[in-house]
Amino acid sequence: MVKQVVICSQLVSNMSRLSWFVLFVTFLTKLWTTAQAVYVDDGNPFEEGDLDVLTLSISQNDAPMLTKVYYPTRIDTYAVLFFTGGYQGDIPSELYSDVLVRIARHGYVVIGVDYMPMETVQANVRDRTPRLVGDHTQKYMEELQWVTKHLEGRIAKQLNRTGLVPDFSHLGIGCHSAGCDPLVKMTLQHHTFSKAALLLEPFSFNYATPVTFKMPALILGTELSTQPHVCVRPGQGYNHFYDMWKCPRMLMEVKGHGHCDMYNETWYKACQLTHFCKTNPDVDINKYHGFVQGISAAFLTTTLQGRDKLQYITNTTALPVELMEFKIDMNC
Template sequence: MKFLTFIASLVCVLGYEVLSIYVDWGNPYDMGRLPVNDLTITETIDKSPLHTTAHYPNQSGEYPVVFFIGGMNGYVLSEMYTDVLRMVAAHGFIVFGVDYKYPALTDGENIFKPILKQDLKPYFNEIDFSTVFIEPVSFDAFENVPNPVPALMYGTELSEKGLTKCCLPGTDFRQFYKIWKCPRLALEVADFGHCDILNREFWGVCTHICTKSNETRIDEYHKFIQGAMSSFVISTLQMRQDAITYLSDTTKIPVKLLEHQTDLNCTLEKKSDQLF
């Protein structure tokens, strides 16, 4: 089983001129300070076009919006990632986990077809402000992205280990970094694996397929990955410029790295040209 997971982040209502937007001024690798509420929106109950989980601060304010799409082109449901998504929301974001394939396998589609051949252009065209690719896998990511937004590409050591590699060299975060343009960052962390971002109750199932890591470090990993994701969206959506240093400065990253690439010295055409 291979997962394609990415967060497509954009400000839907709030513009860059909004001065009252919430900004988290703490260390992103620490837990966010805001209490979080959860809501599940279903097609049958709420007439929503997509099954969606929402995590949002339980405190009045104006918050940027983050959209999350689960692995395998959406077959891995957002409920499996709620522990990490709630942590991101606590930094001052409204996080929507959108399940494009809910309920899974009811349309008769071959579950492996979207992995073997994906048309990524519709995804890229929908991203307006910034995006985070968490261990992406695609056999179709070979064309340069024409108008890229700030992007973080991320991988783990164990995802490419063992007999059943859940990320394949040449189709993984390195390839996404290659086809992207400035501004972009790429990280690979040691000792952790493809399943470790999942809630603990789903982690065990995933590790029957992907290389298993140390179960006693799952909480540590969740705290790290939420911090990496939050660092990026705090810098690009809350407009806190120094937050990007928690990814660009390796001395601030609290886990062992195997790879670290940055390409941030560029000018964007949008108002976000001073992000970094």
């Protein structure tokens, strides 16, 4: 009888430990992603993705904003990345198409949006009139609502078949430079729409409200961006975003690279010639874009697809670039 009691006691203890383990794993799963119903990338995020990608252009006559969508051609359900370019979205998303297509090939519908009001001086001339961040924020929210409702149908029309589903319950935000400013404000106001934040060299004149909710963030910075010609002001860039963000969060600062390295090669060379931002003449843009693809796909696969690939980020000695700094805060 005593032996049976001991066995029962041990069994209850083991079941209790198992229950706590299951609860802990369940908590982590809920933190990183929702229920898995989307395409999951099984490959190495630093290698070229297996999926072919098409581009869908949506004019501002149809959607609230000019829209470039990069999506896999394989019929499946995909997580979504909602991306804005620099200068609060005035930099066209097409300038980032090399990186965005690379990310899409790992199983994402990537939506690149531009803030380009119809009231321009003449056709194809961008309005550079200063605007309040709040105006941008409202416009981005309208755009997100529009693509949530219409994008699946637009893709089906281009493919001439149905079944490819952008799953907006698996959505993350992505941005470059001051394009992060309105997106972060939108997230602070309506944070439940997004599951993760990919902040590529974020910059803001206005970001002063700390994040109080848990949304995993990967924040990227570069050594040359804060050097003359300065494109990210110290104290208002990626380190500031990291300090303001709540755990879980990661920050990587890349040595020898600058703010324009995110652009396609043609526009990178234009930035280099004009000295708009400080650049490194020895940079291999293709290699750098492969790095951005790798960390982005690893982070998004973990947070939106539910397959843990953070080791590709945290194993910094295996990265194709050298880091100045790596900070990580996952103890939350």
